[in-house]
């Protein structure tokens with residue numbers, strides 16, 4: 001079978017940067033380096049950085065040689081001190097042992113979406129997605145193709161029966177298959193659902209049968225709002241077929257722009273060559289801060305912090321769901337999300353989320369995202385996404401009352 005991660009013709013043209021490839025020599029004990037156009041750290045403005053942690057504990061400090069490394073150019077795949085901790089983090093949270101060279105630190109997982117699309121898509125290739133899906137992924141993919149194949153989802157996540165039908169059908173007819181499958185397995189954005197374990201196993205089995213690689217984008221994996229066991233990651237089920245994107249945006253803070261890709265070493269190497277051409281490496285400063293934080297708190301500490309923070313999201317979700325039950329009519333349908341940050345409202349046929357926003361958001365003082373943005377081909381018009389992450393519980397009832405009024409106004413327009 002073909003290599004699932006065979007590169008696009010664009011990516012095959014890339015050559016390693018001769019200077020970037022010297023970085024590993026330059027860090028060697030006793031090496032007299034005349035390579036690299038590195039500025040001398042003695043000229044840098046910063047001497048010491050101290051970051052106090054929410055909830056107390058020993059502050060995170062960067063100083064001396066560690067601060068020099070944090071403010072100097074670094075290796076393209078990531079600061080070694082951080083890469084090592086991320087490999088341990090993946091082992092700790094997912095039970096996955098990554099291969100050597102199996103991880104690259106990114107400017108958030110969004111960078112991974114863009115790079116993977118660049119690496120894999122040639123003109124005319126299709127991407128297989130769930131409908132609805134994350135618009136940021138569509139934006140990244142649309143830079144390289146406008147061809148999408150959409151599979152619907154339900155409360156268990158992607159409909160794997162429909163996926164099998166689609167791929168088996170195409171293979172039987174000798175037709176071309178989508179170049180890769182994009183999935184948000186946990187706490188789906190926007191649908192709020194989590195792909196169930198049986199579906200995960202089916203999805204991997206179907207993808208394997210057809211040699212279709214999987215891009216597992218999982219920033220909400222750990223934002224579990226219920227005490228249910230976490231299903232295995234797709235990467236843990238099919239390491240040879242999955243490039244996984246992890247993000248610190250929802251579990252630490254998004255402004256540091258830290259995420260990472262992990263998977264087969266050859267695919268990671270292709271990501272490195274892309275970064276050599278596009279941004280050299282992710283901010284060493286942000287990476288050093290995360291490495292120092294992980295050293296202080298450890299994986300157990302980070303997980304405990306996330307679990308404590310999730311209480312806030314759970315209260316927000318419960319308040320919004322209570323408000324929705326009180327103020328929305330029965331023909332507005334939604335699943336109560338077990339993870340993530342989103343409620344996905346499906347409205348009656350003929351309703352138009354964009355029109356509702358345009359006509360009523362300002363007057364009523366409530367904003368939701370129209371569903372059409374989450375569709376590859378103009379579907380989901382009668383849906384809207386609500387984030388509960390930022391709305392305090394005391395405001396949730398009023399927000400749902402206003403949304404209920406928005407629904408009533410749209411109903412009058414549709415009827416009229």
Ligand SMILES: Cc1ncc(COP(=O)(O)O)c(C=O)c1O
Nearest residue numbers: 108109110134184189247249259
């Ligand atoms: C499904 C999904 N993937 C990726 C991202 C991008 O996250 P990051 O901040 O890690 O780039 C988001 C952000 O909302 C998201 O919802």
